[in-house]
Amino acid sequence: MKLTKVPLIAISRHRLAIDGKGITTLVGFHGCPLNCEFCINKRSLAMSPICKISVSELLDRLMVDNIYYLATGGGVTFGGGEPLLFYEFICDLMAVMPKEWNITMETSLNVPLDNLKKVAPCIHEFIIDIKDMDSTIYKKYTGKNNNNVLSNLKWLKDNGYSDKVIIRIPLIPNYNTKDNQIQSMAKLEEMGFNRFDKFQYVIR
Amino acid sequence: MDTGRKICDVLKTIRKQIAEMNDIVYEPKVCHYKGHCHGSCPACEAEREYIESELSFRKSMGMKICVTGVALGMLTSPYNVNAQSHLDTPVNSTFFNKQKSSDNDNIPQDSVLIKGCVKDMLGIPICEAPVITPDGRYLTSTDIEGNFSIYIPHDSPLTVRYVGYETKNYSFGDLDLSGTNVLYLPKAEGVLLGEVVVVRKKNVRKEIRRIGRIRRREIKYNKRKGKASFPGGDTALQMYLANNTHLAEIAQNESNVPAQVRVSFYVLGDGSLADVKVLNQCPLRIKEEVLRLVKSMPKWKPATDSSGYIVADLVELSIKVKGSK
Numbered sequence: 001m002k003l004t005k006v007p008l009i010a011i012s013r014h015r016l017a018i019d020g021k022g023i024t025t026l027v028g029f030h031g032c033p034l035n036c037e038f039c040i041n042k043r044s045l046a047m048s049p050i051c052k053i054s055v056s057e058l059l060d061r062l063m064v065d066n067i068y069y070l071a072t073g074g075g076v077t078f079g080g081g082e083p084l085l086f087y088e089f090i091c092d093l094m095a096v097m098p099k100e101w102n103i104t105m106e107t108s109l110n111v112p113l114d115n116l117k118k119v120a121p122c123i124h125e126f127i128i129d130i131k132d133m134d135s136t137i138y139k140k141y142t143g144k145n146n147n148n149v150l151s152n153l154k155w156l157k158d159n160g161y162s163d164k165v166i167i168r169i170p171l172i173p174n175y176n177t178k179d180n181q182i183q184s185m186a187k188l189e190e191m192g193f194n195r196f197d198k199f200q201y202v203i204r
Numbered sequence: 205m206d207t208g209r210k211i212c213d214v215l216k217t218i219r220k221q222i223a224e225m226n227d228i229v230y231e232p233k234v235c236h237y238k239g240h241c242h243g244s245c246p247a248c249e250a251e252r253e254y255i256e257s258e259l260s261f262r263k264s265m266g267m268k269i270c271v272t273g274v275a276l277g278m279l280t281s282p283y284n285v286n287a288q289s290h291l292d293t294p295v296n297s298t299f300f301n302k303q304k305s306s307d308n309d310n311i312p313q314d315s316v317l318i319k320g321c322v323k324d325m326l327g328i329p330i331c332e333a334p335v336i337t338p339d340g341r342y343l344t345s346t347d348i349e350g351n352f353s354i355y356i357p358h359d360s361p362l363t364v365r366y367v368g369y370e371t372k373n374y375s376f377g378d379l380d381l382s383g384t385n386v387l388y389l390p391k392a393e394g395v396l397l398g399e400v401v402v403v404r405k406k407n408v409r410k411e412i413r414r415i416g417r418i419r420r421r422e423i424k425y426n427k428r429k430g431k432a433s434f435p436g437g438d439t440a441l442q443m444y445l446a447n448n449t450h451l452a453e454i455a456q457n458e459s460n461v462p463a464q465v466r467v468s469f470y471v472l473g474d475g476s477l478a479d480v481k482v483l484n485q486c487p488l489r490i491k492e493e494v495l496r497l498v499k500s501m502p503k504w505k506p507a508t509d510s511s512g513y514i515v516a517d518l519v520e521l522s523i524k525v526k527g528s529k
Contacts (some may be wrong), residue, residue, distance in 0.1 A: 014211050014243045022276070023218075064249075067256060071218050071275040100272060 022074025075101030211243030320385035327474030475503030
């Protein structure tokens, strides 16, 4: 069944090269399969979303910044929450939005492969937060196993998407160490990925 | 400057560039709002709508419009600069280098790591300023503290730019390979906080001459008014140089050592030094020692202009190398 309206937690405009090229608008979806201790958008796990929106309503909200996207090579970043849970909605939106927009997908990739297969051809850049490649650390931190993540990464590589992928490898206090980070990176390099964004969680 | 105002400035500059490319008469309104800026407001949205309506009109008249890519170079910074700044390795630049290497393995073997910080006239760090090689192959951007680090090919110059500031080019010889390069970006002429000065095309030459006159006058005033000075004056400066230098020892093991080394730098508004540059030819170890000596100086007393405002000041010093051959 196609979703007519999807739950969102935020539409953040005028982001300057924070999560995608040029000027971007971040569309934050509500809902996530993971339950991370240091979730950066706790609202995505709250009982109710901020709003529900249809494809045409969202397109209207995005079109206002069309000239900025075109001028700077920017576009839309789907984040959240887990945007790939709403892959049908995203496909519908991408079918009607200007083709020049740069589309970035921020995802944990912990979704069924079918979700990914549908949207992957339309995405210009994936930013994938793998947490840690060690399945024990992953399970401890997110409460879920990472089988989907690994198989989806393999699918991306096998289907020629590895150049579009940036993999985020966080250093998570109390969960992994710099050595774990290096090991994760080595495993991913072995798989055929070479663009990484290593960073550290700062707990406040 | 808060993030909102920075966003507002960037959007304004983009609108201006689009207007210029499409011959749209556009003069951004001067913003007098003193509170927290969210990056856009009803006045900004009205300006955007005006540009859009002008573009639509031109399109409907069958005219060619030019929007795509007109401000492509403005925002070159990669992702999540703030998060990456916690790392002690140059993540931003390696990120891009890795990307390039996957294509054609083009990272030069003799690449050099350049570290630095970009500051404005008052010594305030400029965040998210692109730092780039002229061919655009190697780029990074400054983090929230103005810091950057980038691998560049040996002998490659480096360009730093930012919206509202003059673009500055640094030759490879000007860069300190072992220490931190504090780079100073002066404000661009004609751009003030919260407003953009627009000049009619036919008046451009006149305007350039006018700005030239003002600049010459300002330089004259700056010379006449309080110049930047070392704390304690010239005597204290000479004592500092004499007591802290190892030039004499280094010079004994080097050949072609000049009798003195000339060095130039800017004293910024907070008294810190930027763009420290050795002006004459000398052995690398001598150059490194001079750079170390100058960079470890205490903060200077900044210069003031004719109105008493603090300004950045260019200082030139000659440092004697005792025992030179």
